Amino acid sequence: MEQDAAAAGHATDLRVRLGPLTLANPVMVASGTFGYGEEYADFVDLTRLGAVVVKGISLEPRAGNPPPRIVETPSGMINAIGLENVGIDKFLEEKLPALQSRRVPVIVNILGNTADQYVELASRLDGIAGIAALELNISCPNVKEGGMAFGADPAMAGHLVEKVRRATRLPLITKLTPNVTSIAAVAKAVEAAGTDIVSCINTVSALAVDAFSRRPKLANLVGGLSGPAIKPIALRCVYETVQSVRCPVIGIGGIASAVDAMEFLLVGARAIQVGTANFVRPTATMEILEGIERVLRFLGLSRIEDYIGTLDAECRFPFAEEACRF
């Protein structure tokens, strides 16, 4: 059947439009889970990814938090890396050229302690070849200043986006935190301030302790939960965000299979990012990409755009049980 479709010229069209950004397919990798791309070059044909979102970059290099920095929890992990990164100079000198030569759209995730630092980062990255968009990380739970402080307050988030918007012509993605009462309120604020796209979610604030040693399991005490455990939270956040803004939404959180990815597209995400699943199966993105094509073909659709946001809001039993086939 696969060959038939290709022979008849009916290859599945996976292109997605996200405002000013057009991607060859909706599968990206989430910031902080794919390094700067090279780390996965043995497992992933980078040119086949919709985009690579690199580890969050700050103006100065950051050492990150003391270890232990990660702990496993049921179907998830908590991390408190503390945004360790090489800083923008080294990123531009060493990391970006390697990615550019791989011919994959690069989205640079940026973070700062102050609004001015975000602005400076944005203006320095403006106009550099190979950079497809910026993703503002205003949602990291693991640093004291900046990070989630901006993302938790609609007004602060709006001011920040407004300033960064003026500093760059690149498409702007704002990455939201689930650690708020209303993610829709923050989404609306950043949309009004000029973000082109929102992505959600970043990790969920979490704690793990040891009953016997009576100590926390992370040196930083709290960290961010990711992986399959957070998928239902992420799906709800994406749904609420899609309902409240007009700009495109990128879904992130616990996506480990093609069916997971389809669920986010169904509720209206126009693209997805794969995070923790890369750690578990370095080939995860390739499997998800191929799986999405198979599901679409199974549903008789030739364009992914015909599937996005087609959730029928009325719940009916029984559910279809096709998931295990893909």
Added chain:
Amino acid sequence: MGKYQEEALILANEGVADTTWRLVLECPRIAAEARPGQFVMLQIREGTDPLLRRPFSFHRIHPERAVFEILYRVVGRGTWWLSQTRQGSRVSVVGPLGNAFRPPDRPGPVAVVGGGIGVAPLYELLHQLAKPSAFFGGAVDIHFFYGTRTAAEMLPESTFSELNLPVHRSTDDGTAGFCGTVVDLFRRVLEKDRWRPAVIYACGSLPMQFAVAQWALSRGTPAQLSLESLMACGLGACLGCALPAPDPKAPNADRYVHVCKDGPIFEAGSIRWNKMQPPPVTPPTFVCV
């Protein structure tokens, strides 16, 4: 050198000492490129709990048979599940990862110090040191120090007999060999026999490695230590496996190395031992009389 994700066939999975198991995997591409000291990330079972892969060192490498072996201790849920895995089933393996033990920089006697399950990566190293191999070239005068908490945890004598080298044994409780830690034994033998290793290779608990590092640093002896950290990716992407390290340019600044990418083999001087958590001190488990 590539890295691979392979579905390995389990040829054997058997207990070899108290809480210690040996896993034999048929895994052609990884076995072909593995070097002593490197490790793999093993997905224990299907599903999402446990979610993350677990790191294990190469215990033996048989490229000619497309096989490698892992020696593991059952310490938690993941390793318990692994011990329940049957011969004939498959596990997903990612590797070979990390750096390898390096040959000695200078000629002279070699000391290999293994504590508990730390013997795992040292066994392939011992083989390559003892036999004239392409990598190590056949070192002379190898002394192997091997300690466990108690005799039941010790690999049987026969395991090492084929190596044909002196094995100095210790147990914390005195049930086999010298009574005390393997580092106590190491110090004792070196003092008594008045020889100085040209290089030390070691793997074991953090306190043990700390003690070896102290000894090596105070005498200016090169030491290659195989260290551990909690890992998510094993590929240098998550930055989870950090250990504190001195920065030659800024002695007081915090800097981290990453066990999966910069290690797992580190020189004694490349780690900031006093910043390790938990602090490297252990109360003695047993008192020898």
